Amino acid sequence: MTDLDDIPAPQGELTLKLLASRQDTNLHGDIAGGWLVAHMDQAAELAAGREARGRTATVAIESMDFLCPVRVGAMVNIYTAVREIGHSSIRIDVEVWIRQPQERDPRELHKVTEASFVMVALDDKGRIRAVHQ
Numbered sequence: 001m002t003d004l005d006d007i008p009a010p011q012g013e014l015t016l017k018l019l020a021s022r023q024d025t026n027l028h029g030d031i032a033g034g035w036l037v038a039h040m041d042q043a044a045e046l047a048a049g050r051e052a053r054g055r056t057a058t059v060a061i062e063s064m065d066f067l068c069p070v071r072v073g074a075m076v077n078i079y080t081a082v083r084e085i086g087h088s089s090i091r092i093d094v095e096v097w098i099r100q101p102q103e104r105d106p107r108e109l110h111k112v113t114e115a116s117f118v119m120v121a122l123d124d125k126g127r128i129r130a131v132h133q
Contacts, residue, residue, distance in 0.1 A: 008111060009109075010077065010079040010095055010097050010109065010111075011079060011081055011093065011095060012079040012080050012081030012093060012094075012095065013047075013079060013080055013081065014077055014078075014079055015043040015046055015047055015078055015079060015080040016039060016042060016043040016046070016076075016077075016078040017075065017076070017077050017078070018039060018075075018076045018078075019073070019074075019075060019076070020070050020071065020072055020073065020074045020075075020076055020098075021072060021073075022072050024072075025072060029071070029072065030069040030070060030071065031069070031070035031071070031072070031074070031076075033066060036066075036070065036076070036096055036112065036113065037061070037064075039076070039078060039096075040078060040094045040096060040113075040115060040117070041058055041061070041117065043078040043079075043080050043094055044058065044080060044092040044094050044117035044119060045057075045058070045119065046080070047080035047081075047082060047090075047092050048082075048090040048092055048117075048119035048121075051082055051085060051090050051131060052090060052119075052121035052131050053132075054121065054122070054123075055121070055122040055123070055124075055126075056090065056119040056120060056121055056122060057119065057120055057122055058117055058118070058119055059089070059118050059119065059120050060117070060118040061115050061116075061117050061118075062115050062116040062117075062118075063115070064113045064114060064115040065113060066112060066113050067110075067111055067112055067113060068098075068110055068111075068112055070098055070112055071100065071101070072101075073100075073101030074098040074099065074100050074101060075098060075099040075101075076096060076097075076098050076112075077096070077097045077098065077099070077109065078094060078095070078096050079094070079095045079096075079097065080092050080093065080094050080095075081093045083116065085131055086131070087130055087131065088120050088121050088128045088129060088130055088131060089118055089119065089120050089121075089131070090118070090119045090120075090121070090131060091116055091117070091118050091119075092116070092117045092118075092119060093114065093115075093116050093117075094114065094115055094116070094117055095111065095113075095114040096111070096112040096113050096114070097109040097110065097111050097112065098110050098112055
């Protein structure tokens with residue numbers, strides 16, 4: 001086992017990549033947690049929509065802890081992994097990793113948070129439907 005094996009790495013597929021800007025900050029100059037959650041939800045919807053081949057909606061978000069602040073200028077990388085597919089629901093694990101603007105090593109990422117999103121497939125009228133029809 002090498003030292004590289006001990007370094008945490010993102011799990012899943014890079015689904016969304018954004019730049020944190022001043023307009024997304026709270027009163028203290030940090031990126032607001034709600035901004036991150038909204039983008040995590042968007043990434044979960046993209047991943048679930050591919051599986052459901054159509055419209056989905058969020059029905060649950062499991063708890064999340066924020067491990068470090070996100071500063072203006074950070075590159076925000078949101079990864080998703082499909083964990084479970086039920087009759088009408090899809091469980092998506094979502095992780096947020098950032099690259100701080102002042103990092104010397106451009107490959108160094110810091111984990112911000114993770115959560116499991118439960119999405120349901122919807123038909124054109126907004127009713128729950130089977131994932132695979």
